[in-house]
Amino acid sequence: xxxxxxLSDTSFLLMVTVxxxxxxxxxxxxxxxxxxxxKPQMFLNLFISNAxxxxxxxxxxxxxxxxxxxxxxGSVTGLVAMASAYQMEVNGSGAYTALALSLLIGLAFxxxxxxxxxxxxxxxxxxxxxxxxxxxxxxxxxxxxMISVKNETFLAWAKYKIYLPxxxxxxxxxxxxxxxxxxxxxxxxVLIAVAVMLKYTRFGRRLYALGGSQQSALMMGLNxxxxxxxxxxxxxxxxxxxxxLFFLNSCAGFVEQAKGLEMDAISASVIGGTLLSGGVxxxxxxLFGVLIKGAISSLITTQGTLSSWWVxxxxxxxxxxxxxxxxxxxxxKKKSM
Amino acid sequence: MSSRGVKxxxxxxxxxxxxxxxxxxxxxxxVCLAVVLLANVIKTPDFFVVSINGxxxxxxxxxxxxxxxxxxxxxxxxxLVSAASGGQDISVGAVMAVAAAVxxxxxxxxxxxxxxxxxxxxxxxxxxxxxSALCGAFNGVLVARLxxxxxxxxLILFTAGRGIAQLVTKGQITYxxxxxxxxxxxxxxxxxxxxxxxxxxGTVALVMLVMKFTTLKLYVEGVGINSSAARIVGLNxxxxxxxxxxxxxxxxxxxxLIASSRIYSADANNIGLYLEMDAILAVALGGNxxxxxxxxxxxxxxxxxxxxxxxxxxxxxxxxxDQLPVYKAVVVVIIxxxxxxxxxxxxxxxxxxxxPGNSVSRKExxxx
Numbered sequence: 001x002x003x004x005x006x007l008s009d010t011s012f013l014l015m016v017t018v019x020x021x022x023x024x025x026x027x028x029x030x031x032x033x034x035x036x037x038x039k040p041q042m043f044l045n046l047f048i049s050n051a052x053x054x055x056x057x058x059x060x061x062x063x064x065x066x067x068x069x070x071x072x073x074g075s076v077t078g079l080v081a082m083a084s085a086y087q088m089e090v091n092g093s094g095a096y097t098a099l100a101l102s103l104l105i106g107l108a109f110x111x112x113x114x115x116x117x118x119x120x121x122x123x124x125x126x127x128x129x130x131x132x133x134x135x136x137x138x139x140x141x142x143x144x145x146m147i148s149v150k151n152e153t154f155l156a157w158a159k160y161k162i163y164l165p166x167x168x169x170x171x172x173x174x175x176x177x178x179x180x181x182x183x184x185x186x187x188x189x190v191l192i193a194v195a196v197m198l199k200y201t202r203f204g205r206r207l208y209a210l211g212g213s214q215q216s217a218l219m220m221g222l223n224x225x226x227x228x229x230x231x232x233x234x235x236x237x238x239x240x241x242x243x244x245l246f247f248l249n250s251c252a253g254f255v256e257q258a259k260g261l262e263m264d265a266i267s268a269s270v271i272g273g274t275l276l277s278g279g280v281x282x283x284x285x286x287l288f289g290v291l292i293k294g295a296i297s298s299l300i301t302t303q304g305t306l307s308s309w310w311v312x313x314x315x316x317x318x319x320x321x322x323x324x325x326x327x328x329x330x331x332x333k334k335k336s337m
Numbered sequence: 338m339s340s341r342g343v344k345x346x347x348x349x350x351x352x353x354x355x356x357x358x359x360x361x362x363x364x365x366x367x368v369c370l371a372v373v374l375l376a377n378v379i380k381t382p383d384f385f386v387v388s389i390n391g392x393x394x395x396x397x398x399x400x401x402x403x404x405x406x407x408x409x410x411x412x413x414x415x416x417l418v419s420a421a422s423g424g425q426d427i428s429v430g431a432v433m434a435v436a437a438a439v440x441x442x443x444x445x446x447x448x449x450x451x452x453x454x455x456x457x458x459x460x461x462x463x464x465x466x467x468x469s470a471l472c473g474a475f476n477g478v479l480v481a482r483l484x485x486x487x488x489x490x491x492l493i494l495f496t497a498g499r500g501i502a503q504l505v506t507k508g509q510i511t512y513x514x515x516x517x518x519x520x521x522x523x524x525x526x527x528x529x530x531x532x533x534x535x536x537x538x539g540t541v542a543l544v545m546l547v548m549k550f551t552t553l554k555l556y557v558e559g560v561g562i563n564s565s566a567a568r569i570v571g572l573n574x575x576x577x578x579x580x581x582x583x584x585x586x587x588x589x590x591x592x593x594l595i596a597s598s599r600i601y602s603a604d605a606n607n608i609g610l611y612l613e614m615d616a617i618l619a620v621a622l623g624g625n626x627x628x629x630x631x632x633x634x635x636x637x638x639x640x641x642x643x644x645x646x647x648x649x650x651x652x653x654x655x656x657x658x659d660q661l662p663v664y665k666a667v668v669v670v671i672i673x674x675x676x677x678x679x680x681x682x683x684x685x686x687x688x689x690x691x692x693p694g695n696s697v698s699r700k701e702x703x704x705x
Contacts, residue, residue: 255659323493328483
């Protein structure tokens with residue numbers, strides 16, 4: 001009985017997610033086998049194109065575990081890319097300066113939003129909605145034209161391929177190794193670091209305590225405001241980093257960039273089993289959430305005839321399904337108590 | 338001695354009148370509106386000049402009032418939703434696009450552009466309103482029945498809505514080039530006042546009458562202040578929250594139809610874009626708490642006009658539409674910070690430190 005209850009709480013949601021991803025990918029491999037869906041590179045592409053999103057979603061998962069939310073991540077990503085591109089191409093500074101600038105922008109958003117949310121008790125949604133509009137508007141203030149990056153150091157980072165021992169042989173029998181970009185490694189390292197921090201450090205456990213019940217956490221003697229503030233600050237930093245990874249993938253800054261990314265990040269976290277009400281969540285689940293999102297879009301692009309807005313509709317309906325599932329689980333848990 | 342007493346009494350009455358005005362819930366919104374309008378008058382002295390040009394009213398003020406119509410309608414729905422559920426419906430812009438898409442698609446009979454109605458206008462309008470009410474009902478079920486945070490629940494339609502609208506119009510911009518379709522967003526022949534103003538005024542009047550003559554306002558506030566207490570008193574809080582979301586969806590549909598009539602087409606990507614932000618801002622500017630409870634519809638309406646005046650001003654200052662969000666975001670942050678109880682607490686303790694003896698004057702007055 002006790003085991004079953006534990007399963008229905010967190011592991012059940014995670015299992016649904018992992019199962020769904022495997023099912024989806026297997027279906028894709030069978031249906032689109034002739035279009036190269038079964039190649040290892042296709043699988044690695046999921047990581048390559050979503051490296052930035054993985055890092056951003058990890059940050060968002062932290063915030064959502066505390067019971068908050070941040071919807072400014074998409075426009076902060078756009079702003080980071082635009083500011084870095086402007087810094088490198090117009091101001092002529094190096095790639096390292098651009099990286100520092102990206103982290104600084106993310107951190108600044110995290111600190112300001114965190115302060116307003118934690119110390120002034122303002123609803124996180126409103127503040128980050130303002131952040132969303134501020135970021136998007138600032139992107140247009142910096143430049144309305146698209147800025148493509150030609151900085152050599154930066155392009156060397158972006159184009160550096162790391163070959164893996166797995167791969168396929170092409171028609172002429174030449175072995176083609178599968179490759180990944182350094183962004184994937186950074187993203188996975190961040191993922192592991194966040195997972196370890198959540199599970200084994202005092203700060204990580206505080207986040208869960210805060211999300212489980214703010215009142216109890218306060219009575220337990222936990223500094224609720226400071227913990228919340230740190231969570232948003234860390235999230236801001238991760239968004240800055242994730243934004244830079246995203247930028248490494250696109251190599252350009254433009255106003256419409258990363259529009260709707262907040263939705264992808266939130267749905268990745270929710271699909272990965274993070275409860276919107278806080279207290280439950282896990283970056284590993286979030287990773288699978290991101291992969292599911294990637295799988296949907298690559299399935300729809302491989303299929304070819306469906307329009308791109310189907311990705312959004314499919315993702316929204318999936319999000320809706322998981323939100324309803326969570327709410328059903330939550331109400332069942334309440335009844336059993 | 339008696340004259341002195343009378344004088345003091347008069348002075349205190351004066352003070353209390355002043356206080357009553359400043360404490361009134363519409364004081365802050367009206368001050369905001371006045372500030373924006375005054376700034377305009379200084380910059381363009383003929384701001385308030387209204388002339389008749391080609392048989393229709395013409396002028397800055399008319400433009401502001403006309404353009405604010407959709408926002409006023411949205412703000413009313415948003416006020417009800419905020420009051421009842423303590424959260425905002427961020428899908429209204431997308432619902433506007435869906436309603437416009439449905440209406441135009443039915444009118445054009447599936448073609449990209451049409452010069453005559455393929456189906457009766459009334460059928461198209463009713464279908465569009467039905468679809469938008471259904472969108473509201475979908476949000477309502479998620480929020481009221483399944484107890485999902487309002488903003489997250491409406492996030493689903495916020496993203497999917499424009500996709501659905503694209504699906505309805507098959508990814509194109511559907512044009513309805515019929516004169517009678519342009520009336521709702523333009524002018525009734527022979528009438529100098531833009532039609533959207535009538536729609537906005539009508540909606541405001543209708544909702545206010547309903548609030549005045551039914552118990553809905555009391556119920557909505559009761560649910561918003563404490564939904565479990567409201568349930569214990571015997572209110573069906575689930576149904577009341579649900580109804581506010583349906584109303585909000587329906588009003589978003591009305592706004593969508595007006596917006597579509599203005600450009601006699603259904604542009605799924607641009608109709609109502611960012612308007613949800615303006616609507617939330619209008620509610621906050623109107624002195625309503627975004628966390629639910631008591632509300633003032635008039636405040637939200639004033640807030641909506643203030644925002645439109647601000648937008649028009651910023652456009653007049655050559656700020657492009659994609660840079661506009663920066664200024665609006667700053668305004669939102671200032672408003673919510675001023676509204677937050679924590680900030681007021683800090684401010685009060687700061688003032689007390691400055692004037693330690695002044696605390697007596699802050700004594701709460703019995704208010705009617």
